[in-house]
Amino acid sequence: xxxxxxxxxxxxxxxxxxxxxxxxxxxxxxxxxxxxxxxxxxxxxxxxxxxxxxxxxxxxxxxxxxxxxxxxxxxxxxxxxxxxxxxxxxxxxxxxxxxxxxxxxxxxxxxxxxxxxxxxxxxxxxxxxxxxxxxxxxxxxxxxxxxxxxxxxxxxxxxxxxxxxxxxxxxxxxxxxxxxxxxxxxxxxxxxxxxxxxxxxxxxxxxxxxxxxxxxxxxxxxxxxxxxxxxxxxxxxxxxxxxxxxxxxxxxxxxxxxxxxxxxxxxxxxxxxxxxxxxxxxxxxxxxxxxxxxxxxxxxxxxxxxxxxxxxxxxxxxxxxxxxxxxxxxxxxxxxxxxxxxxxxxxxxxxxxxxxxxxxxxxxxxxxxxxxxxxxxxxxxxxxxxxxxxxxxxxxxxxxxxxxxxxxxxxxxxxxxxxxxxxxxxxxxxxxxxxxxxxxxxxxxxxxxxxxxxxxxxxxxxxxxxxxxxxxxxxxxxxxxxxxxxxxxxxxxxxxxxxxxxxxxxxxxxxxxxxxxxxxxxxxxxxxxxxxxxxxxxxxxxxxxxxxxxxxxxxxxxxxxxxxxxxxxxxxxxxxxxxxxxxxxxxxxxxxxxxxxxxxxxxxxxxxxxxxxxxxxxxxxxxxxxxxxxxxxxxxxxxxxxxxxxxxxxxxxxxxxxxxxxxxxxxxxxxxxxxxxxxxxxxxxxxxxxxxxxxxxxxxxxxxxxxxxxxxxxxxxxxxxxxxxxxxxxxxxxxxxxxxxxxxxxxxxxxxxxxxxxxxxxxxxxxxxxxxxxxxxxxxxxxxxxxxxxxxxxxxxxxxxxxxxxxxxxxxxxxxxxxxxxxxxxxxxxxxxxx
Numbered sequence: 059x060x061x062x063x064x065x066x067x068x069x070x071x072x073x074x075x076x077x078x079x080x081x082x083x084x085x086x087x088x089x090x091x092x093x094x095x096x097x098x099x100x101x102x103x104x105x106x107x108x109x110x111x112x113x114x115x116x117x118x119x120x121x122x123x124x125x126x127x128x129x130x131x132x133x134x135x136x137x138x139x140x141x142x143x144x145x146x147x148x149x150x151x152x153x154x155x156x157x158x159x160x161x162x163x164x165x166x167x168x169x170x171x172x173x174x175x176x177x178x179x180x181x182x183x184x185x186x187x188x189x190x191x192x193x194x195x196x197x198x199x200x201x202x203x204x205x206x207x208x209x210x211x212x213x214x215x216x217x218x219x220x221x222x223x224x225x226x227x228x229x230x231x232x233x234x235x236x237x238x239x240x241x242x243x244x245x246x247x248x249x250x251x252x253x254x255x256x257x258x259x260x261x262x263x264x265x266x267x268x269x270x271x272x273x274x275x276x277x278x279x280x281x282x283x284x285x286x287x288x289x290x291x292x293x294x295x296x297x298x299x300x301x302x303x304x305x306x307x308x309x310x311x312x313x314x315x316x317x318x319x320x321x322x323x324x325x326x327x328x329x330x331x332x333x334x335x336x337x338x339x340x341x342x343x344x345x346x347x348x349x350x351x352x353x354x355x356x357x358x359x360x361x362x363x364x365x366x367x368x369x370x371x372x373x374x375x376x377x378x379x380x381x382x383x384x385x386x387x388x389x390x391x392x393x394x395x396x397x398x399x400x401x402x403x404x405x406x407x408x409x410x411x412x413x414x415x416x417x418x419x420x421x422x423x424x425x426x427x428x429x430x431x432x433x434x435x436x437x438x439x440x441x442x443x444x445x446x447x448x449x450x451x452x453x454x455x456x457x458x459x460x461x462x463x464x465x466x467x468x469x470x471x472x473x474x475x476x477x478x479x480x481x482x483x484x485x486x487x488x489x490x491x492x493x494x495x496x497x498x499x500x501x502x503x504x505x506x507x508x509x510x511x512x513x514x515x516x517x518x519x520x521x522x523x524x525x526x527x528x529x530x531x532x533x534x535x536x537x538x539x540x541x542x543x544x545x546x547x548x549x550x551x552x553x554x555x556x557x558x559x560x561x562x563x564x565x566x567x568x569x570x571x572x573x574x575x576x577x578x579x580x581x582x583x584x585x586x587x588x589x590x591x592x593x594x595x596x597x598x599x600x601x602x603x604x605x606x607x608x609x610x611x612x613x614x615x616x617x618x619x620x621x622x623x624x625x626x627x628x629x630x631x632x633x634x635x636x637x638x639x640x641x642x643x644x645x646x647x648x649x650x651x652x653x654x655x656x657x658x659x660x661x662x663x664x665x666x667x668x669x670x671x672x673x674x675x676x677x678x679x680x681x682x683x684x685x686x687x688x689x690x691x692x693x694x695x696x697x698x699x700x701x702x703x704x705x706x707x708x709x710x711x712x713x714x715x716x717x718x719x720x721x722x723x724x725x726x727x728x729x730x731x732x733x734x735x736x737x738x739x740x741x742x743x744x745x746x747x748x749x750x751x752x753x754x755x756x757x758x759x760x761x762x763x764x765x766x767x768x769x770x771x772x773x774x775x776x777x778x779x780x781x782x783x784x785x786x787x788x789x790x791x792x793x794x795x796x797x798x799x800x801x802x803x804x805x806x807x808x809x810x811x812x813x814x815x816x817x818x819x820x821x822x823x824x825x826x827x828x829x830x831x832x833x834x835x836x837x838x839x840x841x842x843x844x845x846x847x848x849x850x851x852x853x854x855x856x857x858x859x860x861x862x863x864x865x866x867x868x869x870x871x872x873x874x875x876x877x878x879x880x881x882x883x884x885x886x887x888x889x890x891x892x893x
Contacts, residue, residue, distance in 0.1 A: 080394065082358070083354075083355045083358055083394045083398070084394060084397045084398045085398075085401075086351045086354045086355055086398070086777065086780070087351050087352070087355060087394065087395055087398025088398045088399075088402040088405060089347070089351055089402070089777070090344075090348035090349075090350065090351030090352070090398075090402070090443075090777075091348060091351075091398055091399050091402030091403070091406075091440060091443055091444065092401075092402040092403075092405040092406045092409060093347045093348065093769075093770060093773065094341075094344045094345060094347070094348045094439075094440075094443050095402060095403060095406040095432065095436060095439070095440045095443070096344075096406045096409045096410055096413070097340055097341050097343075097766075098341060098344075098436055098439045098440075099406070099430045099431060099432055099436045100337065100340075100413070100430055101337045101338070101340075101341050102431075102433070102435055102436055102439075103428050103429050103431065104329065104337055104424070104428055105329050105333070105334055105337050105338075106435070107433075107435070108325055109324070109325060109427065110427075111188045111189045111190065112189030113189055113284060114325070115323070116284055116285040116287070117187065117188070117282060117283075117284065117285075117323065117324040117325070118152070118282065118283050118284075118285050118291065118294065118321050118322065118323060118324060119280065119281065119282055119283075119321070119322060119323075119324045119326075119327040120137070120145075120155070120281040120282070120283055120294075120298055120319065120320075120321055121135040121136075121137060121280070121281065121319070121320045122135055122136060122137050122141065122298075122301075122302040122305070122313070122316040122317075122318070122319055122320075123135040123318050123319070123320045124315040124316050124317075124318075125318050126315070132330050134316075135316065135320065136278040136316055137157070137279065137280075137281050138271045138276060138278055138312065138313075139157070139263075139266075139268035139276060139277065139279065140268055140269075140270065140271055141271075141301070141305055141313070142155070142157045142268075142279065142281055143268055144301075144305075145298070145301050148301075149283075149297060149298070149301070150286075150289075150297065151283070151285065151289045151293060151294035151297045151298070152283035152284055152286060152289075152294065153187075153283075153284045153285075153286055154183040154186060154187050154283065154284050155183070155187075155282070155283045156180065156181045156182075156183045156184035156186075156187050156281070156282055156283070157180075157181045157184075157262055157280065157281050158178055158179060158180040158181065158253070158262060158279055158281075158282070159178065159179045159262065159266070159277065159279050159280070160178040160253040160254055160256060160280070161176060161178075161253075161254050161256075162176070162177050162178060162179060163175075163176070163177075163528075163530045163710070163744070164176070164177035164235060164258060164260065165235070165236050165237065165530060165532055165740075165741070165742055166233055166234065166235055166258070167233060167234035167740055168221055168222075172234075172739075172740050172741065172742040173742050174530075174742040174743075174744040175217070175257045175258055176254070176255055176256050176257055177256050177257060177258045177259060177260060178253065178256045178258075178259050178260075179259075179260050179261070179262040179265055179266060179279075180198070180260070180261070180262055181198075181203050181261070181262050181263065182197075182198045182199060182200045182202065182203045182261070184198075184259075184282070185197050185198070185259075186284075187282055187283065187284045188252065190246070190247065190250060190252075192212055192243075192244030192245055192246055192247075193215075193245060193246065193247045193248075194218075194228070194229055194244060194245040195229040195242070195243050195244030195245060196244050197212075197244065198210070198212070198243075198259075198261050202243075202261045202264060203261040203262060203263050203264055204263060204264060205263060205264060205267035206264070208241070209235055209238050209239065209240035209241070209260070209261075209264060209265075210240060210241050210242075210243045210260075210261065211233070211240050211241070211242055211243070211259065211260050212242070212243060212244040212245070212246060212258065212259045213228075213242055213244075213245055213246070213257065213258045213259075214245075214246050214250065214251055214256065214257045214258060215245060215246060215247060215248040215249070215250070216248075216251070216257060217257040217258060218245045228242055228245060229242055229243060229244065229245070230242065230243075234534070234740070235258075235534075236265065236532030236533065236534045236535075237532045237533070237534020237535030237536070237740065238533075240260075246259075249426070251425075251426035251427075252425075252426070252427060253328070253425065254425040254426070255423060255425060255426050262279060265533075271309055271311075271312040271313070272311055272312055272699070280327075282324055291321055291322070291323075294321045295319060295320075295321040298319030298321050299318055299319040301319065302317050302318055302319040303317050310658065311655075311658060311659065312655065312659075314658050315655060315658070328425065336763070336847065339501075340763070340766065340767065343498055343501065343767065343770050344770065346494045346497065346498060346774070347498070347770055347773060347774055347777070348443060348446075349494065350491050350494050350495065350774055350777045351777055352446075353487045353490060353491050353777075354780060355391075355394065356487060357484050357487055357488065359387075359391065388449075391449075395444050395445070396444060399440060399441075399443070399444040402440070403432070403437075403440055406432060406440075407432060410430050410431070410432055413762075414429070414430050416762060417430075417759075417762065420755070420758045420759065421755040421758065422755050422758065422759070424759075485817075485821055488778070488821055488825070489821050489824050489825040489828070490825070490828075491777065491825070492778050492821065492822060492825025492826060492829060492866060492870065493825045493826070493828040493829030493832070494774060494778070494829065495771075495774040495777070495778035495825075495829070495866060496825070496826055496829030496830050496833065496862055496866055497829050497833045498770055498771050498774040499771040499774065499775060499862045499865070499866065500830070500833045500858060500859060500862050501767060501771070501833075502764075502768045502770060502771035503858050503861065503862060504848050504851055504853060504855065505763065505764045505767050505768075505847070505848065506767075506768055507848075507851050507855075507858065508764075508847070508849040508850065508851040509757070509760055509761055509764040509849075511849055511850045511851060512678045512757045512760065512849045513754070513757065515674060515678055515753075516674065517673055517674045517749070517753075518607070518609075518671070518672055518673030518674050519607040519608050519609070519673050520608070521570070521748060521749040521753065522723065522724075522748050522749075522750045523716070523717070523723050524570075524606060524607075524714055524716055524717075524723050524748060524749055525714070525715050525717070525723045525724070525726040525727065525730055525746075525747070526569070526570050526712055526713060526714040526715075526745075526746075526747065526749055526752060527712070527713050527730055527731075527734075527743040527744070527745060527746040527747075528568070528569065528710065528711075528712050528743070528744050528745040529711060529712075529713065529734070529741055529742075529743055529744070530709060530710045531545060531709055531710075531711075531741070532709070535740065535741070536709075539704055539705065539706065539707045540704070540707075542707040542708075542709070543694065543705060543707045545738065546600065546693070546707065546711065548737055549564075549713070549734065549737050550562060550563075550564060550600060550601040552733055552737055553601070553713070553715060553733055554601070554602070556715075556729070556733050557718070558717060558718055558721060558726060558729050559715045559717065559718060559726075559729075559733075560605075560716045560717060560718045560719070561601075561602040561605040561606045561715070561716045562601050562602060562606065562713070562714070562715045562716070563599060563600060563601035563602050563603035563605075563606045563713075563714050563715075564599065564600040564601055564603075564693055564711045564712070564713060564714075565597055565598065565599045565600075565603060565693075565711070565712050565714060566597060566598040566599075566693070566708055566710070566711065566712070567597055567712055568712065569712065569745050569749075569753070569755070569756075570714065570749035570752050570753065571677050571678070571749075571752060571753050571756055572677045573595060573596060573597040573598075573675060574595070574596055574597075574697070575593050575595045575596065575681075575684050576593065576594070576596060576652040576653070576654065576661075576697065576698065577591035577593050577652070577653045577654075578591060578592060578593075578594055578650050578651065578652055578653065579591055579650060579651055579653055579660075580648070580649075580650045581648065581649040581650060581651075587657070588653070588657045591653055591657075592639075592685075593683050593684050593685075594635060594684065594685055594687070594688040594689065595675035595676060595684060595685070595686075595687065595688030595689075596652070596675075596688050596689050596690070596691060596697055597675060597688065597689075597690050597691075598690070598691050598692065598693050598694075598695055598697065598708070599617070599690050599691075599692070599693055600617075600692065600693030600694075603690075603714075604616055604670055605716070606714050606715065606716045607673055607714075609671045609672075609673060610670065610671045611668055611669075611670055612633055612669045612670060612671060613636075613644060613645065613646050613668065613669040614630070614646040614666070614667050614668035614669055615667055615668045616630060616668055616670075617630065617667075617668075617690075617692050621667075621692045622692065622694060622695075622705055623662060623692070623694070623695050623696055623701045623702075623705070623706075624701060624703070624704075624705065626665060627662040627663065627665065627691075627695065627701065628664060628665050628666070628667045628691075628692070629650070629664040629665070629666055629667070629689045629690060629691055630666070630667060630669070630670055630689065630690045631645055631666055631668075631669055631670075631688075631689040631690070632669070632670060632671075632672040632673070632675070632687035632688060632689065633669055633670070633671055633672050633687070634672045634685060634686065634687035635685070635687050635688055635689055636666075636669045638685065645666045645669050646666055646667065646668065646669065647665065647666065648665075648666050649663045649664060649665050649666070650663070650664055650666070650689075651663045651664060652698055654698045654699065659698060659699055660699075660700075661696065661697060661698050661699060661700075662696070662700065662701050664689075664691070666689075670690075672686070672687045673687075674686050674687075675687055675688045677756065678753060678756055678757055678849065679756075679849060680845050680848075680849055680850070682845065693707075693708075693711075694706060694707055713734070713743075714749070715730060723748050724747070724748055724751075727746050727747070730743065731743055731746070775865075775866065775869060778825075778866070778869075778870070779870065779873045780873075783873040783874070783876065783877065797810055797881050807882035807883075808882075810878075810881050810882050811878050811879065811881070811882050813881075814874065814877065814878035814881050815871075815874055815875070815878050817874075818870065818871070818873075818874030818878070819874075821870075822866070822867055822870040822871070822874075826866060826867065830859050830862065830863060833859075834859060837852075837853035837854045838853075838854050840853070841853055841854070
């Protein structure tokens with residue numbers, strides 16, 4: 059301990075003396091440690107950290123899946139209400155099972171003001187499974203979760219404070235939920251908004267009674283269970299798979315393809331494979347960044363070791379062992395790494411707080427239980443990164459410096475440890491830096507281009523020139539299909555008469571971004587299996603939809619109010635759809651139908667009555683199996699399955715209006731609210747905005763990822779440039795005598811400049827060849843998986859690689875040029891006298 063304390067004192071004195079080196083080394087390491095710490099906080103919160111619920115390790119999700127549909131983004135799965143009811147009574151693997159629907163729209167009227175909240179519909183054991191309970195009031199009882207039961211609700215702490223000012227008598231208060239009187243029976247603890255960002259919870263089957271499996275009004279809830287202590291997940295998987303197989307055999311019309319059960323930890327349900335890969339890739343980029351910082355510091359350590367050659371030789375002559383010299387230099391490296399870690403962690407706290415604020419202000423923020431914190435796990439990771447930085451940046455220089463020959467070092471002209479091996483190591487390290495910088499820069503540039511293309515999608519109509527809003531017609535106010543149809547018809551008429559609207563329509567498209575897609579069959583063509591059927595988009599519309607979007611009728615006609623499936627199922631198709639499936643022939647009069655449930659559920663044959671100009675019907679994400687265009691059906695059509703006796707009327711719809719000449723679309727929000735309120739004063743509108751603003755909300759998180767990776771790329775380029783400059787500058791300083799001799803023998807400035815630049819060019823060329831070569835190989839090998847991250851962008855785009863090569867070459871050339879020009883200004887006589 060005494061000698062260690064002595065090493066610390068000496069190290070501090072040395073670092074204080076070499077303030078420039080210390081400051082630069084601390085800054086460089088702080089950048090790398092800040093990047094790694096911040097990204098690990100994100101990875102820890104998103105993927106690693108488990109739920110804080112009691113028995114979190116026994117929380118399981120249960121699903122029946124179609125294994126043939128498994129992709130990087132997940133697998134198709136469903137558990138019908140009837141499946142759940144049969145399974146919950148017979149299963150033996152779980153202490154409790156519960157079903158739920160989350161992220162749902164809930165219309166709540168508090169006083170006289172209707173508002174839309176995000177809520178969850180749950181069965182009675184749901185909170186017991188999680189191990190949570192209301193802090194005020196009670197949990198749901200079995201009798202609350204029955205059809206026809208008096209409606210009750212549990213609210214979040216946030217909603218309690220925001221809407222009821224934290225009133226002590228909130229339990230027992232009456233409100234209207236989805237058009238029916240309801241009573242608040244409990245308030246959840248502060249911070250509880252599970253599963254995503256819910257503000258209230260309602261008994262599932264009191265709102266959505268269990269319906270037959272083939273009923274289009276039914277739903278497929280998610281299922282969670284609390285695993286028994288004496289049962290393993292594999293045993294539960296086997297039991298649930300038996301249920302899945304039995305149901306697929308007994309109910310082939312609906313369950314045939316869902317013959318496998320998937321029982322896995324609940325936490326994994328919220329972290330799909332693609333998210334894990336993305337977070338892992340970003341953490342890998344940060345580790346590369348830290349490694350690049352360590353390489354920079356290592357090169358600076360080599361330079362210091364050379365300048366301290368005589369000092370080390372004297373200490374060795376006075377009896378210091380090689381191990382003591384290595385320990386002294388490692389102690390100095392540890393001090394630098396510790397200071398860098400302190401600055402890096404301080405910067406990380408700021409970065410994490412800033413990132414949290416940005417993410418929480420998104421329109422679609424991550425679930426509330428995902429938090430970015432510098433907790434014990436993150437601090438432990440940072441400490442490990444600090445020691446790694448210390449060892450990586452100090453061990454090799456210390457080991458090589460300790461090998462120096464004391465007699466040679468003490469000679470007047472001795473050069474310490476500037477051996478050819480040391481020069482080779484420093485140049486190889488910079489070459490690695492350039493390679494890593496090229497990898498990071500290509501990745502960030504590809505993401506930036508993909509993000510730019512997502513923001514600049516040509517949707518085929520003016521997305522900033524329309525106003526849209528979402529609404530949900532709940533059973534309390536609209537108990538029958540006919541009630542909803544009457545409302546929609548009346549609303550369209552009201553909007554058409556509004557003086558501020560040139561055209562108005564309804565669509566099932568969610569936030570003017572997603573609608574749906576389905577495999578189809580063209581009449582007259584044969585399909586061997588479901589994979590041969592083309593998958594295309596569809597949209598159900600009413601009113602003057604084509605006038606709103608500006609789509610032209612190219613052939614046939616648009617829909618009329620008389621177009622109902624009960625008379626004749628019809629469709630209007632996009633021009634791309636018509637060309638793909640019918641070539642140069644007219645599509646009007648031809649027929650097709652949808653196919654569901656892997657070829658077991660067929661929609662009615664639809665007669666094409668019109669062809670319109672294309673607009674993009676696919677969301678702002680890659681889906682290589684689905685075209686951008688598709689077909690349209692009347693709003694009251696049954697897209698999947700057989701035609702029902704009465705028109706099928708959707709519970710949710712999007713209104714979209716076009717302003718009358720010269721009026722800005724984003725100024726119509728209040729006019730649209732007033733128009734809807736005139737038809738139904740208790741119906742709240744939500745997601746009110748232009749299609750452009752709604753579509754942008756789906757790519758907001760991607761923008762954050764792109765910005766973060768872009769920052770990594772800029773920092774990596776900066777570190778590589780600094781590293782190259784440092785090595786070239788040190789090399790020029792060490793070769794002062796050589797340049798003096800060469801100039802004394804007749805070499806001119808251009809020759810000296812060329813020598814130095816050639817040395818830098820070799821490093822740049824090899825680094826770029828390695829970095830870009832490895833990156834392109836990975837891009838070509840993982841092209842299928844990477845396409846999910848790079849929207850309409852090839853991971854091997856040659857233009858990107860060329861741009862990165864040119865950029866890094868220019869930056870590296872400038873970094874090498876400064877010391878190279880200094881070499882040309884060497885005075886031959888001064889250089890010779892210095893030796």
